[in-house]
Amino acid sequence: MSTQSSLFDTAPEPWEQDDQSERQIASVVFSTGPDRPFDYLVPDRLRNELEPGRRVVVPFGQGNRSVPGYCVQVETRPLGQRRLKEILRLIDQQRLLTPSMLRLAEWMADYYLSPLGQVLEGILPAGVRQRAGTREAVLLSADAEALAKLAELKVTPKQRDVLQYLSLHRGPFTAAQLAKGAGCAEGPIQALRKKGLLKAETRRIRTAQLEEPAVVREAILDMNHDQQAALDTILGALREQRHETILIHGVTGSGKTEVYMQAIDEVVRYGRQAIVLVPEISLTPQTKNRFRARFQRIAVLHSHLSDTERHWQWERIARGEIQVVVGARSAIFAPTPHLGLVILDEEHEGSFKQDTAPRYHARDVALRRAAEEGVPLILGSATPSLESWRRAQTGTARLVEMPRRVFDRPLPTVGTIDLRTEARSKYTRGSISRQLHQAMDQALNAEGQIILLLNRRGFATHIQCPACGLALRCPHCDLSLTHHREREIALCHFCDYQTPAPRECPECHFEGIRYSGQGTQKLEAEVRSRFPNVAILRMDTDTMQKPGSHEEALAKFRRGEVRILLGTQMIAKGLDFPNVTLVGVINADTALHLPDFRAAERTFQLVTQVAGRTGRGERGGRVLVQTFSPEHPAIQAAVRHDFNRFAKAELPIRQSVGYPPFGSMVRLIVRGPSFELAQLFVGQVAAALRADFARQGDGFRVLGPAPAPVGKLRGLFRFHIQLQSGDGAALRTTVRRVMAELKEPKDVQWTVDVDPLDML
Ligand code: ADP
Ligand code: ZN
Numbered sequence: 001m002s003t004q005s006s007l008f009d010t011a012p013e014p015w016e017q018d019d020q021s022e023r024q025i026a027s028v029v030f031s032t033g034p035d036r037p038f039d040y041l042v043p044d045r046l047r048n049e050l051e052p053g054r055r056v057v058v059p060f061g062q063g064n065r066s067v068p069g070y071c072v073q074v075e076t077r078p079l080g081q082r083r084l085k086e087i088l089r090l091i092d093q094q095r096l097l098t099p100s101m102l103r104l105a106e107w108m109a110d111y112y113l114s115p116l117g118q119v120l121e122g123i124l125p126a127g128v129r130q131r132a133g134t135r136e137a138v139l140l141s142a143d144a145e146a147l148a149k150l151a152e153l154k155v156t157p158k159q160r161d162v163l164q165y166l167s168l169h170r171g172p173f174t175a176a177q178l179a180k181g182a183g184c185a186e187g188p189i190q191a192l193r194k195k196g197l198l199k200a201e202t203r204r205i206r207t208a209q210l211e212e213p214a215v216v217r218e219a220i221l222d223m224n225h226d227q228q229a230a231l232d233t234i235l236g237a238l239r240e241q242r243h244e245t246i247l248i249h250g251v252t253g254s255g256k257t258e259v260y261m262q263a264i265d266e267v268v269r270y271g272r273q274a275i276v277l278v279p280e281i282s283l284t285p286q287t288k289n290r291f292r293a294r295f296q297r298i299a300v301l302h303s304h305l306s307d308t309e310r311h312w313q314w315e316r317i318a319r320g321e322i323q324v325v326v327g328a329r330s331a332i333f334a335p336t337p338h339l340g341l342v343i344l345d346e347e348h349e350g351s352f353k354q355d356t357a358p359r360y361h362a363r364d365v366a367l368r369r370a371a372e373e374g375v376p377l378i379l380g381s382a383t384p385s386l387e388s389w390r391r392a393q394t395g396t397a398r399l400v401e402m403p404r405r406v407f408d409r410p411l412p413t414v415g416t417i418d419l420r421t422e423a424r425s426k427y428t429r430g431s432i433s434r435q436l437h438q439a440m441d442q443a444l445n446a447e448g449q450i451i452l453l454l455n456r457r458g459f460a461t462h463i464q465c466p467a468c469g470l471a472l473r474c475p476h477c478d479l480s481l482t483h484h485r486e487r488e489i490a491l492c493h494f495c496d497y498q499t500p501a502p503r504e505c506p507e508c509h510f511e512g513i514r515y516s517g518q519g520t521q522k523l524e525a526e527v528r529s530r531f532p533n534v535a536i537l538r539m540d541t542d543t544m545q546k547p548g549s550h551e552e553a554l555a556k557f558r559r560g561e562v563r564i565l566l567g568t569q570m571i572a573k574g575l576d577f578p579n580v581t582l583v584g585v586i587n588a589d590t591a592l593h594l595p596d597f598r599a600a601e602r603t604f605q606l607v608t609q610v611a612g613r614t615g616r617g618e619r620g621g622r623v624l625v626q627t628f629s630p631e632h633p634a635i636q637a638a639v640r641h642d643f644n645r646f647a648k649a650e651l652p653i654r655q656s657v658g659y660p661p662f663g664s665m666v667r668l669i670v671r672g673p674s675f676e677l678a679q680l681f682v683g684q685v686a687a688a689l690r691a692d693f694a695r696q697g698d699g700f701r702v703l704g705p706a707p708a709p710v711g712k713l714r715g716l717f718r719f720h721i722q723l724q725s726g727d728g729a730a731l732r733t734t735v736r737r738v739m740a741e742l743k744e745p746k747d748v749q750w751t752v753d754v755d756p757l758d759m760l
Contacts, residue, residue, distance in 0.1 A: 019079040026050060026087060028058055028069040035115035037072060041084040049090060050074060053097035055129075057088045070120045072102060092131070093204060096124055101335065104369050113666075113736055113752045114358040122358050123333045125310045133308030134204040139172035140189065146197040153197070158188040163197065174205070208308060218293035220262065226402045227255050233400050234263040237376040238270075238341065245367060247347075247392045248380040250402030251411060251641060252612025253576070256380045259402075260343050261294050263378070268295065268323045272340025277362055279349040280328040281570055285551050291326050301327030301334070304547040329354060329362040332369060342370045347379035347388055348605055353757045361755055363388070382612060382643070383605040386654065389647055390661035405615075412583070412615035414607075414623040414639040416630040419587070430526045431518045436584050436624050437530060444534060444563060448581030448619065452527070452566035453610045455590045456482075456519045463490055463501070467510035472502070476715040483515045484542065485525075495714045523566055523586060531564065539567030572610040581621045583614045588627040588635055595709045596759040597659045600634040604646045607638035658701065660755070664728030666735055667756040669708060671716040672748035679705075681748050682719040688738045689723065696734070700725045709760045716749075722759075 024042035040058050042050050050056070052072050060067040068091060097105065097120070105123055109116040121129070146153065147167050155163070165182040166173075179186045192198045223231065230248055237244040250256045264274040278287060283302045291298055299313045299322045316322050318335040325334040329352050332342070344352070344363055352362040363379065370377035379388050379397070392399035405411065422433045431454070432440075443450050462480040463472040472481045474492035481490035481499070489498045504511045524538045537553055544550045550570070556562045558577060565571055585607055592603045607625055614621030627635055637646035655662045668685060672678035682705040693700040703722040711718055725731040735752060744750055 018081050021078060022076050023079045024050070025075050025077060025079070025084065026056070026071045027073040027075075028056060028071055028087075029115070029117040029120065030060075030067065030069045031117040031121040033117075035117070037116075038069075039082075039084055041079070041086045042074065043086045046087060046090065050087065051095055052099065053095035053102055055091035055096065057091060059085050059088060070097075070117060072106075072116065096128065096335075098335065098337075100369075100372055101333070103372060104365070107368055108358055108360055108365065111364075111732065112358045112360055112754050113732060113739070119358045122354075122360075125307075125314060125330070127305075127307030127310035128314045130307060130311075131204060132306070132311045133207055134311070135207050136202060137174050137205045138200050139174060139203050139205070140166075140178055140193070140198045140200055141172040142166035143197050143199055155192070155195075155197075156188060158182075158184045159192050159197075162188055162192060166198075172199075172201070172203075206312070216293060218290075220265070220294075221255075221258050223258060223262070224255065224406060226250075226404060227259050227406075230256075230259045230400045230402060231262050233398065234259070234341075234376060234378060235266055238263065238266055241374060243371045243374050243376060245370070245377045245379065245391065245397035246400060247384060247388050247397045248378060248400045248402060249384055249389075249392075249643065250380060250382060250400075251405060252382045252609065253405040253409065253615075254382075254402035255406045256345065256402065257290060260345065260378065260380070261291070263341060263343075264295065264324055267340035270340055272338045273317070273320070273322060273334075273336035274324050274341040274343065275331055275334055275336065275339065275366075276324060276326045276343045276345065277329065277331055277352070277366065278326065278345045279351045281351070281550075282346060283326070283328060284554055284575070286554070286576065288326065291324060295324045297322050298324045298326060299334075301325065301331045303328065332362045332366050339369070339373045339375055341375055341378070342366045343378040343380065345380045348381045348383050348385040350602075350757050353755075355758060357751065359751075359753050359756075361757075364755070383608050384643070386601060386647065386650065387661045390651070409615060409618075410620060411641050412611055412621040412623050414611050414625060414641070416588075416635065416639060417624055417626045418630050419626050419628045422626075430530075431523055431586050431626075432526060432530065432584075433626055436626065439582055439622065439624055440531070440564075440584070443582040444531070446581065447579075449557065449560070449562075449577065449579045450564045450582045450584065451571055451580055451610065451613050452523065452564065452584045452586060453569070453572055453606075454518065454520050454523050454566065454586040455568050455606065463513060463515050465505035465508060465510055465513050467512070468505060468508040470505055470507040472506075476712065479710060482519060485521055486542075518586070520567055527564060527566060534564055535562045536564045536566065537562040539565060539570050541568070541570070543567075544570065569606060572606055572613070575613055577613065579619070580614045581619055583610055583621070583623045585610060585623070585625040585627075588625050588638075589629055592629065592632065592634070594760070597654070597657075598757070598759070600632070600650055601646075603632075604634040604638050604650075607635065608641065608643075611638065611641070658724050658726065663724050663726045664731050664754075665756060666723040666731055667753040667759070668721040668723070668735070668750060669718060669753065670705075670720070670744075670748060670750045671713070671718045672745075673716055674747065675717045677745055678717050678719055678748055681745055681750075682721065685738065685742060685750070686721050688742055689721070689734065692734050692738055696730065699727055700731065700734075 024047055026040050026042050027037035028040055029037050050071060052074055054071050055068055056071050057066050057068055066088060105119045109119045142163055150163055161184060162178060162182045175186050175189050178189055193200060233246055248256055267274045280303055288300050299317055301313060317325060320337045325331050344366055347363055354360050366377055391397040417433045417435050440450055463483055472490055474481055474497050476495050476497055479492060481492055483501055484491050488501050490501050491498045502513055505513050520538055520540045527536055539553050557565050588603060588607050592599055611623040614623060633649040634646060670678050670682040686702060686705045690702055701724040705719050705721045708718040708720040723731055
């Protein structure tokens with residue numbers, strides 16, 4: 001680190017001495033600005049306090065602006081001929097990152113080609129960085145000598161009360177707390193301070209007292225044979241205190257969560273902590289309560305926490321007060337002092353990948369962290385990602401199968417409805433086929449509940465003029481606008497651009513402009529007209545904007561107040577409602593034809609997962625999947641709940657073109673307000689990459705540059721390049737080298753996505 005930074009230090013003047021005395025030198029990185037560490041001299045007063053993982057304020061640049069930074073290394077060595085600026089002060093009372101978290105951050109910076117300062121900023125929640133919910137306060141305690149000769153002191157009775165209080169209670173206290181405790185005003189306290197009988201120090205204190213909700217305890221279940229076998233495998237790794245990745249492939253309802261919880265029991269017995277990652281959408285009250293009912297000290301980290309709450313939880317975790325951390329993606333950075341186990345449930349979920357810089361995948365970070373701290377990593381899913389599946393096949397992860405539901409409950413029967421035949425039938429109107437309608441009737445008559453999945457929001461998904469062919473598009477993004485009837489607007493789902501829904505074509509003024517395609521709003525209207533007396537609830541990002549609305553909606557459904565729940569993929573995940581006897585997939589093909597090599601995998605996952613929402617009680621369940629391509633291998637496999645069949649069909653396709661999991665991938669996106677400038681620059685980037693790869697020989701593939709499938713987003717034109725190689729490390733090194741050489745023109749931005757999930 002230091003060799004690089006020394007290039008930028010000022011050269012010594014000839015009369016300057018070569019300083020050979022041992023000095024402490026700290027490397028500091030910044031969250032913005034140049035992506036490299038800068039060396040600073042540690043002043044003597046900070047010698048014993050400064051350590052890597054703490055934040056500091058340092059003078060920066062020509063004008064010596066005071067800027068905050070992260071100390072990432074402290075070394076003792078002679079200064080030689082270098083001249084260094086001094087660190088001004090420390091920001092936090094303790095370090096924010098342990099050495100192992102720092103190493104994790106360094107790995108992320110390297111792997112995801114992101115500046116270390118940016119990664120650190122991403123690892124630490126904003127509430128922690130801003131020390132939300134705390135303030136600076138003067139804390140008072142009694143001088144020990146004063147207390148010793150309390151009887152002889154010349155003080156007023158009130159002042160004596162204060163000292164007496166301090167001798168009986170462990171402080172320190174703010175003046176206000178002390179006044180309240182001793183039952184006096186603040187006057188006597190200030191007088192004691194003036195006399196030097198009280199010691200004062202300035203510290204940060206909490207402004208609010210926070211508490212966790214109390215819950216009813218729950219007993220441990222007797223496990224069935226498959227569960228016990230899975231648990232034994234995990235316990236084996238735990239007892240040997242070694243890192244191992246264990247992939248639990250368990251069908252929906254096989255009782256994976258119970259296995260996780262009993263494994264955590266063991267970890268808690270060792271006095272260690274467990275981190276459980278679940279997709280944000282699965283952080284339902286049901287999930288939270290299941291964990292809360294089993295463990296005493298648990299922190300649930302969800303996206304609706306305030307900065308203050310997040311800071312509070314973070315500190316409790318760092319102090320080792322928490323046994324189990326349950327949270328979404330970023331909970332992998334929970335500062336547990338003695339990590340014992342990491343679990344990723346629904347490990348195939350795309351939401352584990354962060355879509356802003358640093359674009360990390362929590363599964364890969366978890367793997368790294370678990371390996372680094374020598375603890376097992378459990379990945380669980382009914383539909384494992386092909387990445388994890390491949391690791392199990394090649395022996396870098398251990399596979400545990402849980403092929404049966406608890407109590408041997410049957411998996412639901414899944415049937416397909418061919419929409420091509422339906423489309424030709426004169427009976428079909430709207431998006432619910434005759435067969436599905438009949439099945440819904442039956443389910444309702446038998447007092448069952450129904451889930452309908454349609455993976456598109458809005459009313460009509462495109463608005464087109466039949467006279468001139470004009471389709472309404474977002475002026476900022478190259479995407480169709482979706483009709484939202486509740487507010488009579490046409491809305492862009494990417495940038496939120498909205499305009500009143502037109503009555504006539506804006507181009508040719510034809511009055512019969514058509515709203516076509518189906519969204520959840522339109523489906524809701526159709527279901528209401530078909531089943532007028534049935535309670536229906538729609539769940540999508542439009543109806544679930546208020547915090548807590550998601551939970552409220554699910555509670556209504558659970559209580560049976562709602563008979564039909566319809567919505568987007570939001571309803572496909574992790575819900576466990578015993579009374580759901582029918583699941584209908586309105587159109588399984590919505591994701592199948594996207595220009596994305598994972599389209600088939602996503603379709604398989606979605607259909608399998610939503611099918612898993614039924615048949616969870618004693619009443620069994622049934623699934624009907626409407627599709628235009630019933631013969632597609634992904635749909636065929638989902639219908640049979642057959643992951644192996646899907647993997648067998650899909651893996652050879654991936655292998656033949658070197659897609660993950662057979663090769664690594666990096667995606668570069670260049671965007672800018674000028675089409676020409678962005679295009680020119682992306683061309684330069686591609687040429688530089690091609691030249692560099694050519695020098696290295698075969699084994700690399702450059703696709704593009706090409707306009708991205710979403711060619712314009714939020715007013716910026718987008719181009720992309722896809723890079724593939726069997727040698728991921730070489731690929732990343734090359735990209736880093738080319739990035740350092742090329743300078744993007746003004747107004748053109750580029751982002752690098754390592755292991756991209758989003759190909760649009
Ligand atoms: P998964 O996570 O695999 O989808 P869950 O852990 O949610 O499955 O289990 C499904 C249901 O079965 C839950 O209601 C759970 O309480 C119940 N269950 C799990 N294991 C057992 C068991 N050994 N005995 C009785 N019920 C169980
Ligand atoms: Zn838009």
